[in-house]
Amino acid sequence: MQGDKQKLKNIIEALLFVSDKPLSLEHIREVVEVEKSEIKSLIEELRQEYLSNHCFRLREVAGGYQMVTDPEYAQWLRKLFRGGRKEKLSRPALETLAIIAYKQPVTKPEIEHIRGVDADGVVRTLLERGLIRIAGRKNVLGRPILYATTKKFLEYFGLNSLNDLPPLDELVKMEETDGNPQDTGEN
Amino acid sequence: MNDYQVKLRSFEGPLDLLLYLIKKNEVDIYDIPIAEIARQYLEYLELMRELNLDIAGEFLVMAATLLYIKSKMILPQEEINLEEEIPEEDPRRGLVQRLLEYKKFKEVAQLLKEREEEGSVVFKRFIPEGERSLEFEEEIQGFEASIFDLISAFTKVMKSIPKEEFKVVLEEEYSVEEKIDFILSLLDRKGVIYFSSIWKRIKNRMEAVVFFLALLELIRLKKIIIRQIGLFGEIKIFRPLPVAVHAGR
Numbered sequence: 001m002q003g004d005k006q007k008l009k010n011i012i013e014a015l016l017f018v019s020d021k022p023l024s025l026e027h028i029r030e031v032v033e034v035e036k037s038e039i040k041s042l043i044e045e046l047r048q049e050y051l052s053n054h055c056f057r058l059r060e061v062a063g064g065y066q067m068v069t070d071p072e073y074a075q076w077l078r079k080l081f082r083g084g085r086k087e088k089l090s091r092p093a094l095e096t097l098a099i100i101a102y103k104q105p106v107t108k109p110e111i112e113h114i115r116g117v118d119a120d121g122v123v124r125t126l127l128e129r130g131l132i133r134i135a136g137r138k139n140v141l142g143r144p145i146l147y148a149t150t151k152k153f154l155e156y157f158g159l160n161s162l163n164d165l166p167p168l169d170e171l172v173k174m175e176e177t178d179g180n181p182q183d184t185g186e187n
Numbered sequence: 188m189n190d191y192q193v194k195l196r197s198f199e200g201p202l203d204l205l206l207y208l209i210k211k212n213e214v215d216i217y218d219i220p221i222a223e224i225a226r227q228y229l230e231y232l233e234l235m236r237e238l239n240l241d242i243a244g245e246f247l248v249m250a251a252t253l254l255y256i257k258s259k260m261i262l263p264q265e266e267i268n269l270e271e272e273i274p275e276e277d278p279r280r281g282l283v284q285r286l287l288e289y290k291k292f293k294e295v296a297q298l299l300k301e302r303e304e305e306g307s308v309v310f311k312r313f314i315p316e317g318e319r320s321l322e323f324e325e326e327i328q329g330f331e332a333s334i335f336d337l338i339s340a341f342t343k344v345m346k347s348i349p350k351e352e353f354k355v356v357l358e359e360e361y362s363v364e365e366k367i368d369f370i371l372s373l374l375d376r377k378g379v380i381y382f383s384s385i386w387k388r389i390k391n392r393m394e395a396v397v398f399f400l401a402l403l404e405l406i407r408l409k410k411i412i413i414r415q416i417g418l419f420g421e422i423k424i425f426r427p428l429p430v431a432v433h434a435g436r
Contacts, residue, residue, distance in 0.1 A: 017312075019312065019321055020311070020314040021321045057309070059309070068310060068311045069309055069310045069311075071305075073310075074309070074310070077310045088303060089300075089303060091296065094297075095199065095292055095296040097296070097299060098293075098295035098299060102295070114285075114288060114289055114292060115200055116200040116201050116202040116249070117200030117243065156303070157299055157302040157303060158306050159302070166295075168291055168295075171294050171295065
């Protein structure tokens, strides 16, 4: 019995090892055909094992599990790739993503209204990088295209789901308390 | 001068510039001294003009808005108030709300930036493009194409087929039924058909027309779904059930 369990754990580890995308419990279940709860506890065991003297970490991201390296080894890995990582996102790109993340599905004019500038180029770049997707068309005049964030967006920012982002109302409170402590809401 | 130029470049738009001015002057965002802020705003625009930087139209629209608000605030309000009892709405309110909303998203953007930074120290498996890799399950890219997208794609194809030089009396070689069978069997085998790839098999305009009719008929019967990637992108044809996408059965 013990051997079976070890084997199952190895299989799951192998799946996680070769996958280039986070694997959902459902996806793993389809392959190994065991109860999700059992898979989950084996993944938990793996996670613990990695924490003790291992170069890997198991992270929960974009609704799945992913094997990544411990940040401690970043400097050598960067050297291996000669620093070649994808270009960081620009400020307009980050702002646009922020708006899409909270307002999705959202049209380009709606994004432009919030940022007060044209969003054409930014939206195209984000589509190309796979961080947003076209989610259909809005049923208003002109049927403008609707945009939404992708799983790759979650993965890129290390989020498990959109709920990991702070609620917008909280951000307002934050800004009211630390930004202007004296007499905000009064006039 | 030079040090202005550096700052000017970093403004993403009129709202960004306004937030900067509000911060720089340390004024309350709920009680913006419009006359002063408008003056500084226009000064910046003037500077941008002198430095030959392109001033986007949005900056000018905002300048007009600021001046409008300023004029409304200068106008005496008391007389109106006496008659109506209801206090006039602060003319700055709309602008303040936009600024506050934009500010929230700037904060989220900052948060995302930090997370991006954190993410840059963990490495994951990388599979070069074109190699076998996993797809994110839920996301079928593209959206349902409208009949007009389809017609414009069809027109493109028709233009690419040369006009016949001389008249030939054609027998009815092609039937809609036959094309329907063909499309459905192709879909069963391949899962997805690219609109552009079908046309490579087509010999003349008559066949193209029959093919198009078959497609329309299948859409009407809801036997197929047409999706387009991007605004002028490739059109793909699917079976309505996502099962067909994973052909591995």
